[in-house]
Amino acid sequence: MIDSILLVDDESLFQVVFDYSCSLLDISLTLECISSADEAAEKFAAWHKNPNGRPVCVFVDLNIIGSTFDGIELVRKINEEYGNHVVIGIVSSSNEPTEQSRAMEAGAQFWIIKSDDIEPRLLEFKNDYQSYVDGSATFKIYK
Amino acid sequence: MKLCKDTKNDLLRLAEDKKIYLEGSILKVIDIDGEDETFIEYLNTSTQKDKERRRRGLDITKQIQKQNLELQASSNEKEKLMAELRLSLQETENDRLKIETQNKELTTWKEENERISEELKSALVEAEVARKSAVRAKEIAENDLDILQKKTQFELMGNIVRISVWIIIGVGVSVTGLYITAMTLGKDTAVIGPVWSNIISILLTNAFSIVGTIMGIKYASKS
Numbered sequence: 001m002i003d004s005i006l007l008v009d010d011e012s013l014f015q016v017v018f019d020y021s022c023s024l025l026d027i028s029l030t031l032e033c034i035s036s037a038d039e040a041a042e043k044f045a046a047w048h049k050n051p052n053g054r055p056v057c058v059f060v061d062l063n064i065i066g067s068t069f070d071g072i073e074l075v076r077k078i079n080e081e082y083g084n085h086v087v088i089g090i091v092s093s094s095n096e097p098t099e100q101s102r103a104m105e106a107g108a109q110f111w112i113i114k115s116d117d118i119e120p121r122l123l124e125f126k127n128d129y130q131s132y133v134d135g136s137a138t139f140k141i142y143k
Numbered sequence: 144m145k146l147c148k149d150t151k152n153d154l155l156r157l158a159e160d161k162k163i164y165l166e167g168s169i170l171k172v173i174d175i176d177g178e179d180e181t182f183i184e185y186l187n188t189s190t191q192k193d194k195e196r197r198r199r200g201l202d203i204t205k206q207i208q209k210q211n212l213e214l215q216a217s218s219n220e221k222e223k224l225m226a227e228l229r230l231s232l233q234e235t236e237n238d239r240l241k242i243e244t245q246n247k248e249l250t251t252w253k254e255e256n257e258r259i260s261e262e263l264k265s266a267l268v269e270a271e272v273a274r275k276s277a278v279r280a281k282e283i284a285e286n287d288l289d290i291l292q293k294k295t296q297f298e299l300m301g302n303i304v305r306i307s308v309w310i311i312i313g314v315g316v317s318v319t320g321l322y323i324t325a326m327t328l329g330k331d332t333a334v335i336g337p338v339w340s341n342i343i344s345i346l347l348t349n350a351f352s353i354v355g356t357i358m359g360i361k362y363a364s365k366s
Contacts, residue, residue: 001171013204013207013208013211014208016200016204017201017204017205017208020197020198020200020201020204021201023167023168023193023194023197024194024197024198024201026171029168029171029172030168116205116208116209
């Protein structure tokens, strides 16, 4: 089970769905949701100095409305500027290969397609989680 | 995490009396190793109830999410329709403006036609007036010509009459003079007497003939 997950997504309903799904699938002990990439970047900047409370896994929405940069840029910042101590990936309704390539280049480890029925993908991700932690897994798209 | 006996008893009593169970992530961190079956069953029931509640919540949230998507699709469709409606209204407005412009042009054209028509009518009236003036001028000219012709004729007749009168007077005076002379001198008047008489009668006849001719000409000229 993942100790703590951070979801960065502006869609509040998806946050609730994600929370219930993670709880039902026993994926994580705690889940924190943030609606802004800027806020997430600030938090990671703080955790870079003091890692207390930092999540171990981060799910980032591709297009976060109201933010000054998109999810891929947040992934890049977390990986390159804030220490890269997390398993991180994109969760998006888009299945655009160009964006997926950008995400991979920015350091994302997975890409989960958002849909009504996200539980099977999260369950698959749960099974793969350990390989992301030890770095043995390659970039994977959960369709 | 291990719970003390009192806490476990409190939890079991709370579940039995008020049907209140533990829920959430706390259930995942309670260590069940070495626990009695009653508490393990309590934890299982709590987990089951928590999952049921979360499943209901998830289903409801998914339903709301689905409705939201449908509403969003409906809203998009409405926006699309509104955009089409706006476009249609704009086109109608453009058509209206076009028709208005055409109407204005037609009105201007009609006014121009009416103006030309009025001018034509005016010109027609002027032409009629001019025609009448020309007819009147022609009549005046003809009348003047007629008068001139008559005047010429009268002058000619006057000359003829004057010459004829002078000839008649001259011949009458001459013959009368000769007759008087002959009588005064005591000459034979056997020839000149009848001649004078004949001459005078011829002259009178001619004079009356001339007067008759002139009167006839005057009458003919009048009719």
